[in-house]
Amino acid sequence: MKVILVPGFWLGAWSWDRITPALEARGHDVTALTLPGLESVDADRSGIGLADHVEAIVAAIDEADEPVVLVGHSGGGAAVHGAVDRRPDRVARAVYVDSGPLPDGAAINAGLPDEDGEIPLPPWDVFREEGSRDLDDFTEAQLADFRARAIPIPIGVARDPQVLSNEARFDVPITLISTTFTRDEIDQYVAAGVAYFSELPKIKDVTIIELPTSHWPQFTRPEQLAEVLRDAI
Template sequence: MKLLLVPGFWLGAWSWDRISPALEAAGHDVTALTLPGLESVDTDRAGIGLAEHVAAVVAEIDRADGPVVLVGHSGGGTVIHAAVDQRPDRVARAVYVDSGPLPHGTPTNPHLPSDGADLPLPEWDVFRADGSHDLDDFTEAQLADFRERAVPHPAAAAQDPQVLSDDARYGVPITLITTTFTQEQIDTYTEAGEDYFAELPKMKDVTIIELPTSHWPQFTKPEQLAEVLRDAI
């Protein structure tokens, strides 16, 4: 199976380095993406928004010889959901890693402070607020390496509203690998109509897998994430 791995904010293809080999060993053809504007710290991110990120994933889908599985981490979940919407007949499954299928009209995260066209990685205290599990299992060395390699995200990609138009997306099977929420919490949020889970009741085939750890399981539990991905695919 052709797998397209889409990173979240501040990350590039390198963030999947500890995941890709296990998926390739299972016989999959794996492509990890670096989305436009995430190539380096010095990249000009002006004019790069959510549409450009979605277009990059759709282009990879179109290059594939057959159906693909999309894997999106965090903000990458917004991107792959829009790509599913544009190519529902080409996606065999969409896997959301501590993310979800964001509904039409909703931006991924418009509240993070930006610096012009750049959205820098916030200080770690932002991720520790309100009892968050975002940094669970991280070592100080891992956090230092993350910050050293992080690239500012295009601010518009976080602020642009999601654009969806094809209800055929609801027929594409999805898997949620939840690391900072429990399935019980997801059920509660879904019943309350929370944006991040508003699409779930419309999906025909939804699997939820709990993998308790940080918001970045590819760093804190890479072996377990790779195993869960193999099973999901």
């Protein structure tokens, strides 16, 4: 199976380095993407928006000789859902890692503070708010490495509205790997109309798997995440 791994905010293809070999060992053809504007600290991020990230994923889908499995982490899940909307007949399954299928008109995170037209990785205290599980299981060394390698994201990627138009996206099976919220919490979010989960009732085939750890399981629980992904694929 062709598998396309899409990183979340501040990350590149390197963030999947501990996942890719485990999938390839099962015989899968794996491509980890670095999305536009995330190539390096010095990359030109001006004018890049969510549509550009969706287009990069669509281009990877179009290069494949068979239907693909898309795996999107965090904010990358929104771009994955946009690509599913564009190519529903070419996606065998979409997997959202601590993410969800962002609906039409919603932004990934319009509240993140920007600096000079881009959004750097915020201080860790932002992720340590009361009740947050975002940094569970991280070591200080892992946090330091993450920060050293983090790349600012283009402001438009966080703030642009999602654009969807093809209801065939609801026919594509999805797996939601939940690391910082429980199945009961997801049910509550669906009932409350929280954007990231508002499309779930419309999707015909939804599998939810709980993997309690940080918001970045590819760093804190890579072996377990790889196993769950292998099963999903």
